[in-house]
Amino acid sequence: MLSEARAALDGRGVDDQVRIDVPMRGGGEDVEESGMRSGVAGVIPALQSGSLFGASSGCLVVDAHHLMKAEAEVLAELVANLAQDGSVVAVFVAEGAIPAPLGRALEEIADTITVVQVTERTAAGWLATAARQRGLKLDGEAAGSLIQRFGTDLGALGGALDQLAVDGEPITAESVRDRFRNRPDEPMWHIADAIVAGDTGQALRRVEDFLIHGHPLQLLAFLQNDVRRRCLAAATDDYDTFVERDGGRRGYAMEKVWKQRRQAKAANLRRALGALARADLHLKTTPEATHLVTMERLTVALCHWYGGRGR
Numbered sequence: 487m488l489s490e491a492r493a494a495l496d497g498r499g500v501d502d503q504v505r506i507d508v509p510m511r512g513g514g515e516d517v518e519e520s521g522m523r524s525g526v527a528g529v530i531p532a533l534q535s536g537s538l539f540g541a542s543s544g545c546l547v548v549d550a551h552h553l554m555k556a557e558a559e560v561l562a563e564l565v566a567n568l569a570q571d572g573s574v575v576a577v578f579v580a581e582g583a584i585p586a587p588l589g590r591a592l593e594e595i596a597d598t599i600t601v602v603q604v605t606e607r608t609a610a611g612w613l614a615t616a617a618r619q620r621g622l623k624l625d626g627e628a629a630g631s632l633i634q635r636f637g638t639d640l641g642a643l644g645g646a647l648d649q650l651a652v653d654g655e656p657i658t659a660e661s662v663r664d665r666f667r668n669r670p671d672e673p674m675w676h677i678a679d680a681i682v683a684g685d686t687g688q689a690l691r692r693v694e695d696f697l698i699h700g701h702p703l704q705l706l707a708f709l710q711n712d713v714r715r716r717c718l719a720a721a722t723d724d725y726d727t728f729v730e731r732d733g734g735r736r737g738y739a740m741e742k743v744w745k746q747r748r749q750a751k752a753a754n755l756r757r758a759l760g761a762l763a764r765a766d767l768h769l770k771t772t773p774e775a776t777h778l779v780t781m782e783r784l785t786v787a788l789c790h791w792y793g794g795r796g797r
Contacts, residue, residue: 491577491579492546500575503546506526506547507525509523509526510549521560542574546577547577547579549581551580553588555586557585558585559588562587566595606633606638609633609637609643610629612640620648622647622651622657623656630659631659631660631663632646634691635662635666636668639670649665650665670695671699677709680692681785681788681792682746684792686786689786689789690786693705693782693785703770705781706781710762715743717759719746719747725741728744749792751791757791758787761784
């Protein structure tokens with residue numbers, strides 16, 4: 487999605503670009519008088535100010551689905567002015583619905599580019615076809631190792647196959663792991679899925695992969711939001727009320743949490759909340775060398791509690 491967003495800006499001759507990453511809700515950010523959180527407030531001057539030299543300037547808003555209602559209202563007014571001005575090009579990147587009224591405003595005046603998400607299952611199918619086209623024999627274990635190393639990045643997977651085709655050696659899971667040391671930059675929900683499944687080994691591997699590219703506080707914020715949703719789902723009688731209390735946005739992630747609401751006991755969810763709070767304090771007050779161990783211990787505990795096996 488980011489590649490498509492940057493291409494959209496470049497295609498309109500935008501050189502001066504500002505990027506705003508919208509934080510997830512519930513992160514405790516300060517809210518300014520404008521109704522914007524401190525991490526989002528920079529989008530206002532970015533959308534209001536064109537280039538000093540007469541050229542178009544650009545504003546890239548990433549994770550726009552995390553916008554609060556008050557923020558969406560402010561931005562809806564600003565983008566309405568952009569359609570008339572033309573000196574600023576704005577691109578909003580979202581994995582789900584953008585909150586109204588901004589979402590409605592963009593539907594009326596903006597071009598939409600839909601990017602289909604590549605899952606590990608679809609990547610495996612693509613990999614099998616690409617291997618046959620190169621005359622390579624790739625068994626399930628070797629394909630799994632390639633996806634473990636490169637994730638769902640089809641370009642990187644194709645490059646790896648090209649290298650293996652040049653070698654001409656038998657392709658095994660072990661040879662793939664020995665040759666490639668990549669760690670994929672994958673979304674955090676893969677970690678949550680492994681935790682809910684109680685698959686400790688998979689969850690620990692994905693946590694280690696994520697921390698190569700991301701910061702432990704990012705992962706902690708994601709897990710805090712996830713367990714908050716699970717507590718909310720466990721305490722709600724129907725799905726519509728659950729969605730409304732969470733902010734009103736429906737989607738696959740919400741449906742998944744709702745279907746799993748009986749899996750973890752209430753006592754275990756309370757333990758998870760306590761462990762997340764302690765991990766947050768530890769990450770902010772101890773040397774960085776201890777952070778991986780902290781996240782690993784937290785992950786093992788969450789696998790135990792989310793699976794409903796904790797006592």
